[in-house]
Amino acid sequence: MEQRQLTELRRILATRFDLGELRTLCFDLGIRYDDLSGEGAANKARELVAYLHRRGRIPQLIKVGKNERPDIPWDEILKVTDEARIGSPDLAPAEKDRISAILDEVVIIAEDYLTPQSLIVSDSIAELVRSSLRKANLVPQADDIAPYLRKRSAAYRVVGYLAFHAAATQGHLLVDLTDELVACLGRERREAIEPHKETRPLWQLLVCFTYLSRGNIEVDRKHLIQEALQGFHDYLRSDPTIDPGGQCKTRIKMLLSN
Numbered sequence: 001m002e003q004r005q006l007t008e009l010r011r012i013l014a015t016r017f018d019l020g021e022l023r024t025l026c027f028d029l030g031i032r033y034d035d036l037s038g039e040g041a042a043n044k045a046r047e048l049v050a051y052l053h054r055r056g057r058i059p060q061l062i063k064v065g066k067n068e069r070p071d072i073p074w075d076e077i078l079k080v081t082d083e084a085r086i087g088s089p090d091l092a093p094a095e096k097d098r099i100s101a102i103l104d105e106v107v108i109i110a111e112d113y114l115t116p117q118s119l120i121v122s123d124s125i126a127e128l129v130r131s132s133l134r135k136a137n138l139v140p141q142a143d144d145i146a147p148y149l150r151k152r153s154a155a156y157r158v159v160g161y162l163a164f165h166a167a168a169t170q171g172h173l174l175v176d177l178t179d180e181l182v183a184c185l186g187r188e189r190r191e192a193i194e195p196h197k198e199t200r201p202l203w204q205l206l207v208c209f210t211y212l213s214r215g216n217i218e219v220d221r222k223h224l225i226q227e228a229l230q231g232f233h234d235y236l237r238s239d240p241t242i243d244p245g246g247q248c249k250t251r252i253k254m255l256l257s258n
């Protein structure tokens with residue numbers, strides 16, 4: 001299933017189901033509602049779709065959804081037209097392989113980015129990655145980037161963030177990666193706690209949100225981002241040993257004010 005379809009599923013659950021209906025849907029799917037992280041319909045819907053997608057159970061969600069809410073055009077979600085495709089035109093397999101190979105190579109540079117060093121050196125390494133992507137005329141699509149965002153390794157996620165930047169600077173704002181990027185806030189929270197106290201991947205993720213804030217994105221996506229960022233900002237404020245210079249907190253406050 002393509003990312004756009006997953007995003008549409010999340011949007012429908014968040015906007016067409018109230019919390020009681022979401023709880024009933026989880027019960028019918030054999031999922032503990034309270035085990036889904038986050039509060040509110042938007043967060044619960046996102047986590048439910050992600051949980052089912054990881055386990056190959058989206059078809060079951062569609063089937064149960066048809067029974068419970070026949071007024072919703074579930075079958076339309078399974079159709080992805082040319083106009084609905086993400087970011088840029090479909091690429092030939094050879095080009096997709098080239099993009100994957102370049103991104104894998106860049107992971108090595110990203111690992112250097114995460115070694116202990118001054119912020120100036122880290123910034124220069126990040127710019128080296130961006131420059132490498134630009135020189136390669138790389139225009140990654142959402143399905144090229146998403147696997148990197150889901151990795152446990154921070155270096156892979158950094159490559160995903162920088163690839164998102166590269167696409168955005170070339171006029172391809174991959175708004176359908178919004179859910180994936182919001183989910184990354186949880187991964188960067190784990191990166192920010194002991195023993196790492198590492199916030200450089202978070203900074204590159206916040207740059208992704210900055211690009212999204214400047215784009216023409218749907219209201220529900222804006223609300224999803226704002227809610228997630230507010231929660232992360234509250235978390236950073238609760239522990240002064242994380243982001244002691246305040247750069248990430250300042251960037252988040254700027255994003256929340258938009």
